Amino acid sequence: MDASGNVYVADQGNNLIRKIDPSGVVTTLAGSGQAGSANGIATAASFRVPWGVAADAAGNVYVADEENNLIRMISPAGVVSTLAGSGKPGSADGTAAAASFSGPSGVAVDAGGNVYVADQGNKSIRKISPDGMVSTLSGSFSRPTGVAVDTSGNVYVVDQANESVLKITPAGVVSTLAGGGPAGSANGIGSAASFLLPYGLAVDAAGNVYVADAGNELIRMITPAGVVSTLAGGGTGVSINGPGTAASFHTPFGVAVDGAGNVYVADYSINMIRKINSSGIVSTLAGNGNSGSANTTASGLCS
Numbered sequence: 001m002d003a004s005g006n007v008y009v010a011d012q013g014n015n016l017i018r019k020i021d022p023s024g025v026v027t028t029l030a031g032s033g034q035a036g037s038a039n040g041i042a043t044a045a046s047f048r049v050p051w052g053v054a055a056d057a058a059g060n061v062y063v064a065d066e067e068n069n070l071i072r073m074i075s076p077a078g079v080v081s082t083l084a085g086s087g088k089p090g091s092a093d094g095t096a097a098a099a100s101f102s103g104p105s106g107v108a109v110d111a112g113g114n115v116y117v118a119d120q121g122n123k124s125i126r127k128i129s130p131d132g133m134v135s136t137l138s139g140s141f142s143r144p145t146g147v148a149v150d151t152s153g154n155v156y157v158v159d160q161a162n163e164s165v166l167k168i169t170p171a172g173v174v175s176t177l178a179g180g181g182p183a184g185s186a187n188g189i190g191s192a193a194s195f196l197l198p199y200g201l202a203v204d205a206a207g208n209v210y211v212a213d214a215g216n217e218l219i220r221m222i223t224p225a226g227v228v229s230t231l232a233g234g235g236t237g238v239s240i241n242g243p244g245t246a247a248s249f250h251t252p253f254g255v256a257v258d259g260a261g262n263v264y265v266a267d268y269s270i271n272m273i274r275k276i277n278s279s280g281i282v283s284t285l286a287g288n289g290n291s292g293s294a295n296t297t298a299s300g301l302c303s
Contacts, residue, residue, distance in 0.1 A: 001256045002055040007264050007285070009273060010050040010063065010254070014293040017050060017063060017074060020273065026286050026295050029061065030074050033293060037068045037087060045080035047072065052106040052118070052146070052200070052254070062115055064104040071104060071117060071128065083115065084128050091122045091136075099134035101126065106147040106158070106200065116155055118144040125157055125168065138168055146200040148209070156201055156209050163195045165211060165222060177209065178228045185216040185235065193228035195220065200254040200266070210263055212252040219252060219265060219276065231263065232276050239270045239289060240282075247282035249274065 001007060005022040008029065016031035028043060036046030050072075052064035059076035062083065070085035082097065090100030102121025109115050113130040116137065124139040125147060142161035149155050153170040156177065164179035176191060184194030196215030203209050207224040210231065218233035233249045234240070240248040252274075254266030261278035264285065272287035 001258045001264065002059060002061075003057055003259075004059075005258060006055075007256065007273065008053045008055060008061055009266060010053045011293070012049055012051065013291060015047045015050065016293060017047070017053065017061065018295075020286050024286065028293075028295060030078060030080050035067075037065070037070065037082075039072075039081050041080070042078040045072075045074075051104070052108075054107045054109045054115070056109045056113060057111065062107050062109055064107040064117060066103050066105055066120075069101045069103065071101065071107065071115065084132065084134050089121060091119075091124070093126075093133075093135050095134070096132040099126075105145045108147045108149045108155070110149045110153060111151065116147050116149055118147040118157065120144060125155065138172065138174055140174055141166070146198070146212070148201050148203045150203045150207055151205060152207075156203055158198045158201050158211065160198060163198065165195075165198065165201065165209060178222050178226055183215070185213070185218065185230075187220075187229050189228070190226040193220075193222075199252075202255045202257045202263070204257045204261065205259065210255050210257055212255040212265065214251050214253055214268070217249050217251065219249065219255065219263065232280060232282050237269075239267070239272065239284070241274075241284060242282060244280045244282075247276075 007020040009018040017029045019029040035048040038046045048067040051066040061074040063072040071083045073083040089102040092100045105120045106118030115128040117126040125137045127137045145160045146158035155168040157166045167177045183196045186194045200212040209222040211220040221231040236248040251269035253268040256264045263276040265274040273285045275285040
C-alpha cells in the first residue's frame with residue numbers, strides 16, 4: 001500500500017510489478033514481462049521472480065528481486081534502478097552494489113527511509129540505510145520470508161522454517177511474538193498459537209500484525225500482546241468471498257494493510273488479489289482466477 005491507497009503487487013509469474021488504484025484500475029507499473037535485470041523506465045526494465053514489495057511516503061516502490069539477488073527501486077516517475085546488491089548470491093555488507101544478498105523475499109521500509117530485507121538464503125534480516133549502506137540487522141533466523149516494520153521502529157519477521165513470527169526491537173533484541181512450536185492452526189497467546197508455512201506479514205498503526213498463513217489457507221492476526229486469532233479463511237483451499245471464516249483462500253502469500261484497517265491478500269494459487277474490509281468481509285479486488293498479464297479495471301477481472 002501507499003499513502004494514496006494504491007496497492008502494489010509483485011506479479012511473480014509475469015515478472016512484473018502491478019498497481020491497482022483506489023478505483024480498481026490495474027496497470028503495469030514496471031517490467032517488460034521477460035525475466036531479466038535491466039534498469040530503465042517502466043516496461044523497459046526487467047525483473048526475475050520479484051517477491052516482496054513496499055512503498056515509502058514519497059511514493060517510491062521497493063522490490064525484493066529474488067532470483068536476481070537484488071533490491072530494486074521504482075521512482076514515482078516509473079524509473080527502475082538497483083538500490084543494493086551485486087547480482088551475485090552472497091552475504092557481504094557494504095555500500096550499494098558492493099553488498100550482496102541471497103534470494104531476498106521480503107522487503108519493508110520505515111518512516112526514516114531505511115529498507116529492511118528478509119534475506120532468505122542468508123537466514124538474516126538486512127538493513128539498507130538512506131545513504132545506501134547495507135548491514136546485517138540480525139542473523140538468527142532459519143528461513144525468513146516476510147518482514148514488516150511498525151511506527152516505533154520494531155521489525156517483525158516471518159521465520160517460516162520455525163513456523164513463527166519474531167520481533168526485533170530498535171535496540172536489536174529478538175523475541176518470539178507468536179508460534180515457534182509444532183506446525184498447526186491453533187489460536188492462542190504467543191507460543192500457544194501455531195502456523196503452517198507462513199509467508200508474508202504486515203503491521204498496522206495500532207501494532208497489530210497480519211500474517212499470510214499459507215499452509216493453513218488463513219489470514220491470522222496477532223495483537224501487540226501476542227494474542228493470535230483467525231481474521232479470515234476457512235482453510236478449504238478454494239476461492240469463496242464472504243464474512244470472516246466463511247470465506248476461503250488458496251495459498252495466500254502476501255498481505256498488506258491500509259490506514260482504514262482494510263487488509264489486502266495476494267492469493268497466490270488462484271491468481272487473485274483479495275480484500276478483507278474493516279468489518280471482516282472478504283471480496284475479490286482484482287483477478288479472474290486465471291493466469292495472465294492483462295490490465296483492466298478490477299471489476300472486469302473479478303469472478
